[in-house]
Amino acid sequence: MAAVTYELKKTCKQSGARLGTIHTPHGSIDTPMFMPVGTLATVKTLSPEELEDMNAQIILSNTYHLWLRPGEDIVQEAGGLHSFMNWDRPILTDSGGFQVFSLSDFRNIKEEGVHFRNHISGEKLFLSPEKAMQIQNALGPDIMMALDECPPYPAEESYMKASVERTSRWAERCLEAHQNKETQGLFGIIQGGEYEHLRKQSADDLISLDFPGYAIGGLSVGEPKDVMNRVLEFTTPLLPSHKPRYLMGVGSADSLIDGAIRGVDMFDCVLPTRIARNGACMTNHGRLVVRNAAYARDFSPIDRDCNCHVCRNYSRAYIRHLIKSNETFGFRLTSYHNLYFLLDLMKKVREAIMEDRLLDFREEFFEQYGFNRP
Numbered sequence: 001m002a003a004v005t006y007e008l009k010k011t012c013k014q015s016g017a018r019l020g021t022i023h024t025p026h027g028s029i030d031t032p033m034f035m036p037v038g039t040l041a042t043v044k045t046l047s048p049e050e051l052e053d054m055n056a057q058i059i060l061s062n063t064y065h066l067w068l069r070p071g072e073d074i075v076q077e078a079g080g081l082h083s084f085m086n087w088d089r090p091i092l093t094d095s096g097g098f099q100v101f102s103l104s105d106f107r108n109i110k111e112e113g114v115h116f117r118n119h120i121s122g123e124k125l126f127l128s129p130e131k132a133m134q135i136q137n138a139l140g141p142d143i144m145m146a147l148d149e150c151p152p153y154p155a156e157e158s159y160m161k162a163s164v165e166r167t168s169r170w171a172e173r174c175l176e177a178h179q180n181k182e183t184q185g186l187f188g189i190i191q192g193g194e195y196e197h198l199r200k201q202s203a204d205d206l207i208s209l210d211f212p213g214y215a216i217g218g219l220s221v222g223e224p225k226d227v228m229n230r231v232l233e234f235t236t237p238l239l240p241s242h243k244p245r246y247l248m249g250v251g252s253a254d255s256l257i258d259g260a261i262r263g264v265d266m267f268d269c270v271l272p273t274r275i276a277r278n279g280a281c282m283t284n285h286g287r288l289v290v291r292n293a294a295y296a297r298d299f300s301p302i303d304r305d306c307n308c309h310v311c312r313n314y315s316r317a318y319i320r321h322l323i324k325s326n327e328t329f330g331f332r333l334t335s336y337h338n339l340y341f342l343l344d345l346m347k348k349v350r351e352a353i354m355e356d357r358l359l360d361f362r363e364e365f366f367e368q369y370g371f372n373r374p
């Protein structure tokens with residue numbers, strides 16, 4: 001029995017969107033869905049109980065970061081990530097190092113793997129497909145990601161072609177090195193940049209390896225949104241409809257809706273918790289920077305149309321005061337609200353697909369949120 005399976009439940013009549021359920025050893029996940037990011041085995045400032053309260057179905061953690069701190073051996077001795085962080089729902093690990101790999105000064109990609117610097121100590125490190133699998137097998141997530149190269153944007157077509165071919169060879173090496181096939185699913189990552197024929201080549205290579213799910217990589221790396229949407233338009237149809245599709249690193253409200261419309265099932269992004277720590281909040285009426293002086297005497301909730309615990313119990317004035325005072329509780333309140341907002345948005349997206357009205361929902365949401373119309 002495969003560790004991770006996907007059940008396609010309904011295809012939207014208005015668009016390429018679909019409803020499904022991903023079954024994993026730690027539970028099932030209704031899609032399309034958003035994954036809160038817990039880089040160092042914690043979704044910053046929030047407890048597992050709070051994540052369950054807001055109906056987070058799955059969270060993401062980072063291979064590279066946990067390899068460095070505390071080390072996958074310690075997590076393994078704790079019984080794996082679920083025991084270590086007291087989270088008994090599904091977990092997905094990605095590299096989390098794509099910034100390090102692509103941005104670090106000393107970064108050298110060879111056939112055997114990637115050489116780069118530890119972003120904390122500066123010491124030289126080496127990560128191969130086999131090492132990435134050994135770390136993830138030790139961490140014990142329900143879904144692991146094959147090691148790939150995420151080229152910078154833009155990239156020369158010749159560079160991208162060579163990179164896609166190496167990523168396909170690395171994907172095969174990851175499959176060979178995979179130890180716990182019965183309890184951990186391994187997803188392949190499609191690359192190819194904005195080149196349609198390279199996306200096809202990458203998809204064909206990885207589909208032939210029969211992964212239980214596929215990620216669309218190489219996006220949300222600085223390209224304009226219309227480029228991302230165009231790449232999704234011709235890439236998602238290349239992927240099997242009976243397997244999940246995961247768009248890596250995407251998490252703004254408009255991109256989640258536009259990705260779902262194009263057939264994406266899974267999303268992750270640090271955006272909601274990262275901007276929260278800067279005192280910025282996602283609301284149904286656009287972004288609200290609650291630390292601004294304008295809110296000093298504003299005793300209304302962050303978002304009058306949000307039903308979360310924070311919006312029902314705390315005011316903008318109070319949260320602004322905490323953020324300005326650098327009070328941890330302030331960051332907890334903005335982080336809780338932002339994650340709730342995106343998880344609730346994906347619930348509304350699933351409902352809209354069920355009622356075959358996702359494009360209408362997009363119009364309404366974009367209008368209310370103030371996104372410039374297409």
Ligand SMILES: C=CCOC(=O)Nc1nc2cc3[nH]c(NC)nc3cc2c(=O)[nH]1
Nearest residue numbers: 094095098145147150217218219220249
């Ligand atoms: C164990 C190794 C598993 O390898 C990976 O996780 N690889 C990988 N991660 C990404 C992360 C991204 N975040 C964004 N934007 C914020 N774009 C991303 C693109 C990629 C990508 O193309 N590949």
